[in-house]
Amino acid sequence: MIIAFLFLLLYMPLINDSTESIKAEKSWYEDRLNSGIEAFYQTDWDRANRNFEQIKTRHPDDPTPYFFESMMPFLEYFFVDQSEQLASEFLKKSEIAVELSQQKLEETSTDTTMVLMLSGLYGYRGLVAAGQGEHRIALQSGLKGFNYTRQLLSIDSNRPDARIGKGMFYYMVGSVPSGMKWATNIFGLNAEIEDGFHELKIAAESDSYVSNDAKMMLMYLYQKEGRLEDALHYAEKLTKDLxxxxxxxxxxxxxxxxxxxxxxxxxxxxxxxxxxxxxxxxxxxxxxxxxxxxxxxxxxxx
Structure with a gap:
């Protein structure tokens, strides 16, 4: 007992210093990440990248900054210019985020943040592949994404972030050309485009931080389907908030x-x-x- 007391007496200052150091690092990380994300959504990508590069330097195994960096060419690809160059840039950058997220998930299998990130990454990769006419790759990526989404749904089926992954996957399954439907049948998959819209709308109407992502996907997908009034509805919401x-x-x-x-x-x-x-x-x-x-x-x- 005396030895334990002496240990605490001698090392308590070090423990306190360590605790304060951890708190300071957490505060620094949150400030950099929040500033980077805010700049990202306002398309101030120079400021966003500066914040993300600082995080990568101090936390090289963190997939979050890589995720947002990959989303920059993704947004350009989907809303401005569906070029092969932008598609390639997104797929290349997102691969790093996928690898780091999977490593984190292997270390902690209950890390729902990594499950969410992988669900989104594979979902977006599936959409890009579909945009390039690679429906087989799109289906494979979508299936991987939905497997992660199902993990989230098993925790809380009402989570808005899980509904985005579910909505994107349902849309992709529903939009597969009739000649490729055999591939979805092999996996026992059956969903309609409207099922995807339903899930995305619920996420868009939530108070969650992912609501803008859901609105973004609804704006794009509705225009893709020729439902311009519906697309404009979400475009108005997005440009009002951002x-x-x-x-x-x-x-x-x-x-x-x-x-x-x-x-x-x-x-x-x-x-x-x-x-x-x-x-x-x-x-x-x-x-x-x-x-x-x-x-x-x-x-x-x-």
Missing amino acids: PDNVIFLYKKADILENLGNREAALNVYKAIINKNNPDLALITEKSRKKAAELEKTDINSR
Whole structure:
């Protein structure tokens, strides 16, 4: 007992210092991560990357900064330019996040954060593969993502983050071309596109931090299905909450233009031009061309 007391007496200052150090590091990490995520959603990617690079330097095994870095080309691919280059960049960067997340999950099998991240990563990878016409790869990625989603559902079926993974997977299964339906039947999978929309809507209406991600997917998928009024509904919500996000503004303008509301679309394109986001020069250039086309059409129609 005396030895134990002496041990505490001698080492208590070290224990306290260690505890304070852990608290300080946790606070630093949360500040950097929150600042990086906030900048990411406002498409201030230079500031976001600076924060994420600092985290990677001090926590090289943390998949979170790699996840958000991979999401930058993902957003450009889905909402601006579905080029092979952007698809390749996303798949390459997301692979690092997948590997680190799987390592973390092997260390702690109950780490729901890693399960969620893997669910999202595989889901997004599946959507990119589908966008490139690689339906077999899309289905395989979607299935892997849904396996992780099922782990979340077994914990809490009402989790908004789990519903996003479920919604994305249901949409992909429902949108597989009829000639490929045999592949889904082999796995015993059966879902309709509307099942996917239903799950995503629940997540979008939640108070969770993932609600914007659900709105983003609804905006994209509704436009993909030609349901422009529904797509505009979510574009309006996103641009109201994230007014500096030029990617969402560009998509909103595109939807408005396709709906025939050229004046409103022109105003949004001009707003993007005025913002002149240095991290997304392609959007500014595309908006400038779109605005010029709309103004020319307006003049010719008089």
